[in-house]
Amino acid sequence: MGDGLDDLNISISETLDPQDWQAHRKLAHQMVDDMFDYIQSVRQREVWKPIPDESLINLTQPLPEEPIGADVAYQEFKENILPYPMGNIHPRFWGWYMGNGTITGALADFLASIMNPNLGGGNHIANYVERQVINWLIQMVGFPTNASGLLVSGGSMANFVGIAVARNAKAGFDVRSQGMQASPAHLTLYGSTETHSCLQKAVELLGLGNQSYRRIPVNKDYQIDIQILKDTIRADREAGFTPFCIIGNAGTVNTGAIDDLPALAELSKGEDLWFHVDGAIGALVALAPKNRSLISGIQFSDSLAMDLHKWLHVPFEAGAALIRSELDHRNTFSLTPAYLAHSERGLAGGSLWFSDYGLQLSRGFRALKVWFMLKEHGSVKFGRLIDQNINQANYLADRIQQTPKLELLAPVVLNIVCFRYNPGGLSDSSLNDLNQELLTRLHESGLAAPSYTTLNNQYCIRAAIANYRTLISDLDLLIREVVRTGDELNASQLIKK
Amino acid sequence: MGDGLDDLNISISETLDPQDWQAHRKLAHQMVDDMFDYIQSVRQREVWKPIPDESLINLTQPLPEEPIGADVAYQEFKENILPYPMGNIHPRFWGWYMGNGTITGALADFLASIMNPNLGGGNHIANYVERQVINWLIQMVGFPTNASGLLVSGGSMANFVGIAVARNAKAGFDVRSQGMQASPAHLTLYGSTETHSCLQKAVELLGLGNQSYRRIPVNKDYQIDIQILKDTIRADREAGFTPFCIIGNAGTVNTGAIDDLPALAELSKGEDLWFHVDGAIGALVALAPKNRSLISGIQFSDSLAMDLHKWLHVPFEAGAALIRSELDHRNTFSLTPAYLAHSERGLAGGSLWFSDYGLQLSRGFRALKVWFMLKEHGSVKFGRLIDQNINQANYLADRIQQTPKLELLAPVVLNIVCFRYNPGGLSDSSLNDLNQELLTRLHESGLAAPSYTTLNNQYCIRAAIANYRTLISDLDLLIREVVRTGDELNASQLIKK
Numbered sequence: 001m002g003d004g005l006d007d008l009n010i011s012i013s014e015t016l017d018p019q020d021w022q023a024h025r026k027l028a029h030q031m032v033d034d035m036f037d038y039i040q041s042v043r044q045r046e047v048w049k050p051i052p053d054e055s056l057i058n059l060t061q062p063l064p065e066e067p068i069g070a071d072v073a074y075q076e077f078k079e080n081i082l083p084y085p086m087g088n089i090h091p092r093f094w095g096w097y098m099g100n101g102t103i104t105g106a107l108a109d110f111l112a113s114i115m116n117p118n119l120g121g122g123n124h125i126a127n128y129v130e131r132q133v134i135n136w137l138i139q140m141v142g143f144p145t146n147a148s149g150l151l152v153s154g155g156s157m158a159n160f161v162g163i164a165v166a167r168n169a170k171a172g173f174d175v176r177s178q179g180m181q182a183s184p185a186h187l188t189l190y191g192s193t194e195t196h197s198c199l200q201k202a203v204e205l206l207g208l209g210n211q212s213y214r215r216i217p218v219n220k221d222y223q224i225d226i227q228i229l230k231d232t233i234r235a236d237r238e239a240g241f242t243p244f245c246i247i248g249n250a251g252t253v254n255t256g257a258i259d260d261l262p263a264l265a266e267l268s269k270g271e272d273l274w275f276h277v278d279g280a281i282g283a284l285v286a287l288a289p290k291n292r293s294l295i296s297g298i299q300f301s302d303s304l305a306m307d308l309h310k311w312l313h314v315p316f317e318a319g320a321a322l323i324r325s326e327l328d329h330r331n332t333f334s335l336t337p338a339y340l341a342h343s344e345r346g347l348a349g350g351s352l353w354f355s356d357y358g359l360q361l362s363r364g365f366r367a368l369k370v371w372f373m374l375k376e377h378g379s380v381k382f383g384r385l386i387d388q389n390i391n392q393a394n395y396l397a398d399r400i401q402q403t404p405k406l407e408l409l410a411p412v413v414l415n416i417v418c419f420r421y422n423p424g425g426l427s428d429s430s431l432n433d434l435n436q437e438l439l440t441r442l443h444e445s446g447l448a449a450p451s452y453t454t455l456n457n458q459y460c461i462r463a464a465i466a467n468y469r470t471l472i473s474d475l476d477l478l479i480r481e482v483v484r485t486g487d488e489l490n491a492s493q494l495i496k497k
Numbered sequence: 498m499g500d501g502l503d504d505l506n507i508s509i510s511e512t513l514d515p516q517d518w519q520a521h522r523k524l525a526h527q528m529v530d531d532m533f534d535y536i537q538s539v540r541q542r543e544v545w546k547p548i549p550d551e552s553l554i555n556l557t558q559p560l561p562e563e564p565i566g567a568d569v570a571y572q573e574f575k576e577n578i579l580p581y582p583m584g585n586i587h588p589r590f591w592g593w594y595m596g597n598g599t600i601t602g603a604l605a606d607f608l609a610s611i612m613n614p615n616l617g618g619g620n621h622i623a624n625y626v627e628r629q630v631i632n633w634l635i636q637m638v639g640f641p642t643n644a645s646g647l648l649v650s651g652g653s654m655a656n657f658v659g660i661a662v663a664r665n666a667k668a669g670f671d672v673r674s675q676g677m678q679a680s681p682a683h684l685t686l687y688g689s690t691e692t693h694s695c696l697q698k699a700v701e702l703l704g705l706g707n708q709s710y711r712r713i714p715v716n717k718d719y720q721i722d723i724q725i726l727k728d729t730i731r732a733d734r735e736a737g738f739t740p741f742c743i744i745g746n747a748g749t750v751n752t753g754a755i756d757d758l759p760a761l762a763e764l765s766k767g768e769d770l771w772f773h774v775d776g777a778i779g780a781l782v783a784l785a786p787k788n789r790s791l792i793s794g795i796q797f798s799d800s801l802a803m804d805l806h807k808w809l810h811v812p813f814e815a816g817a818a819l820i821r822s823e824l825d826h827r828n829t830f831s832l833t834p835a836y837l838a839h840s841e842r843g844l845a846g847g848s849l850w851f852s853d854y855g856l857q858l859s860r861g862f863r864a865l866k867v868w869f870m871l872k873e874h875g876s877v878k879f880g881r882l883i884d885q886n887i888n889q890a891n892y893l894a895d896r897i898q899q900t901p902k903l904e905l906l907a908p909v910v911l912n913i914v915c916f917r918y919n920p921g922g923l924s925d926s927s928l929n930d931l932n933q934e935l936l937t938r939l940h941e942s943g944l945a946a947p948s949y950t951t952l953n954n955q956y957c958i959r960a961a962i963a964n965y966r967t968l969i970s971d972l973d974l975l976i977r978e979v980v981r982t983g984d985e986l987n988a989s990q991l992i993k994k
Contacts, residue, residue: 346938362652372570
């Protein structure tokens with residue numbers, strides 16, 4: 001034996017398991033009680049508040065070399081971290097587009113991390129749970145039962161997977177082996193100007209080039225203009241380009257617009273193009289009895305991106321990519337080196353090797369929280385909650401239209417409401433400054449957290465209501481505070497007229 | 498108001514919060530007790546066992562439309578899911594390359610999912626925690642303090658990020674805009690034949706083409722052959738190719754080999770190439786006092802992939818990409834549409850927008866478990882545990898070499914041991930069959946779970962000891978069971994001689 005082995009008897013007892021199991025268990029129970037208290041009282045707190053300097057300074061300390069123990073670490077967490085969340089657990093958070101998470105989802109994350117399996121592959125139960133969850137998603141949106149799927153981190157990765165499969169399936173040459181530099185013709189793809197920026201990111205990373213990605217103008221409802229799309233495809237073909245993919249939106253990020261999905265499906269089929277749908281926002285509307293017809297046509301897509309940490313309220317991260325053709329999906333990602341060879345029997349057996357269907361080899365057990373929440377509540381309830389949020393958005397839009405100093409800036413189809421304070425007599429430029437300051441003050445007040453966007457050079461306050469804690473009275477408060485803060489700013493000298 | 502609003506008063510009370518908070522809290526406490534019992538008793542159970550048909554059938558039920566409640570869902574979890582983990586929480590799991598996870602890490606996942614922030618950006622505490630964790634990683638490996646970084650799902654994504662930045666920084670044209678089809682010269686990159694398959698996946702997805710990725714032979718220690726590498730680069734340049742990146746390994750997946758990193762760093766510098774290091778397995782050896790010199794040179798890399806769910810034992814998923822140049826990193830991923838514009842103040846303020854540094858926009862709070870575990874135990878202890886595993890691997894190798902019927906098939910540098918049962922008198926082909934069946938029986942016995950690979954056409958049993966629960970006696974058991982099962986198979990008629 002070498003020198004290093006002499007001290008084995010000393011070092012052997014070291015472990016990351018608790019030294020004192022009973023004390024650690026007690027700490028865990030304390031955490032449960034604290035977190036229940038935290039969520040039960042969320043409405044009593046600010047949506048958001050600035051982080052004090054002391055906490056920020058604590059988070060600049062160098063690598064801790066010596067242990068402080070779990071109890072002290074938890075105290076630091078409670079003092080410096082827990083009080084300053086993003087706010088999307090709060091009833092009056094409507095920023096960007098997020099879900100609330102749930103207590104059950106958080107507990108399921110705990111259970112998943114205790115089991116700590118790797119869902120890259122192998123014959124163990126977690127892979128079967130993921131397969132079941134994927135089958136449920138397939139069932140929700142009406143995909144064929146033999147479709148393929150993968151749970152991923154979220155919409156960005158789900159869209160990346162879809163476009164990657166589209167590229168490889170439609171390029172007409174072996175992209176995996178030869179690379180895009182071998183492309184005999186310039187491949188082009190199409191989406192509306194309202195398509196989410198993560199599609200541009202996917203296009204760029206996949207080596208397709210942003211120049212190949214045609215942004216098609218939208219109509220007044222922010223839907224892709226089908227005639228311009230057709231004309232652009234034809235012109236591209238005539239100019240020697242090779243169109244290969246159309247991207248449709250089921251719920252755009254700015255306004256919640258839904259493209260004419262049946263028309264896009266038909267056009268894709270006629271032109272032999274891949275039809276990808278970004279359903280990160282809207283695909284789950286398939287569950288909502290009063291609104292599901294809005295996304296009709298989604299079931300004809302070749303690939304579909306979904307987000308489960310949005311309207312299903314699964315804690316971050318949880319998205320899904322569904323691919324109609326299992327073969328196309330597998331052909332894009334599958335790689336089996338010797339150290340991952342699949343066996344007939346034993347732990348390395350089984351038919352579920354999800355690493356053959358995406359970028360990740362090591363994959364966590366995110367499926368469990370989805371499984372748990374759908375079991376707990378049933379899918380029908382999630383559908384009612386989605387209808388409830390759409391109702392609330394319509395209520396908010398009605399209130400805006402009934403309020404003289406407020407202006408609705410886009411049609412409300414789903415749950416996204418874009419508006420601004422506009423008392424009249426101010427230029428767009430002044431209104432932009434005013435509304436931006438108004439929103440910042442709203443955040444700083446801790447009363448409500450919508451976000452923002454810009455439509456036709458007009459700065460909008462934007463409320464995306466994917467929130468099961470929101471009550472109608474919360475929306476009344478938003479209206480009141482926007483008008484009050486707007487009046488205050490308009491009366492001040494802060495905004496140039 | 499529209500029709501849909503009439504029933505608002507009915508639907509308004511629906512929420513995903515518990516109907517009965519007290520009952521749900523009780524369930525959560527039950528989960529904590531069950532999970533502590535589960536981990537405390539892990540050594541008493543099989544490493545792995547086959548899943549019974551009843552459980553598999555339960556996991557083929559269609560989408561649950563109606564609620565079953567959290568209590569019943571948890572019962573189903575305990576009956577059908579919890580008993581059939583992958584096994585990497587067990588003291589005798591040494592398959593592929595995984596960590597164990599920890600109780601504290603699982604609790605931190607619970608806390609993170611309760612807060613449920615989105616670390617895409619914005620001015621909230623979670624982003625500062627991630628920034629601190631990245632700074633700690635930078636400090637660990639000796640990167641410059643102004644280096645950039647991102648927590649990601651694991652090694653595959655970390656390597657993808659590194660090669661993406663390499664591609665865009667070194668291509669010499671605007672890849673993001675023009676795509677790889679605009680490449681004026683054929684870009685090529687270099688790594689040893691032992692490099693992990695996720696690098697091939699990254700190369701293929703990035704549109705570089707597997708053909709552009711030169712696999713350089715290794716020496717007898719499974720390190721990249723520097724002279725052949727130099728010759729290949731020169732030949733490529735002469736043939737009109739454009740070399741842009743060298744990939745070094747700090748711990749190969751097959752045998753744990755570490756390339757000559759200082760030589761690769763020097764060569765990269767001299768040739769003006771990007772130097773990427775896959776440190777998914779070995780980068781954390783930087784913490785280990787007795788072995789850290791093995792990975793010397795890693796600090797000279799331009800990009801470095803790390804895995805924290807491996808030797809740091811953070812529950813899945815946790816990896817990290819470190820990039821020396823913050824500008825190069827940002828220039829590859831940054832995109833700021835109107836709905837993500839960054840503000841001066843309020844929730845949309847702050848300087849930490851991690852979505853500008855990777856593929857994901859929505860990002861979970863994986864930083865918390867890393868933060869919590871490093872605080873709890875201190876980095877010095879993690880270093881000792883890494884040394885402990887390397888000691889154990891050396892012990893196992895010594896035992897193999899002292900056992901006449903066992904054959905060590907590769908040098909042991911880190912914690913990976915490749916060997917086989919070889920009683921003499923059998924062809925390689927027979928030995929391959931015998932050892933494959935031997936390993937399967939070992940899995941099925943529930944006694945131990947190493948994995949496998951193939952080196953020089955010889956099937957190896959492969960033990961990757963990244964396990965803080967492993968004792969020396971567990972390795973003695975492995976030796977005993979391999980010999981016993983090997984003898985049994987050798988005496989049977991199953992294996993053709």
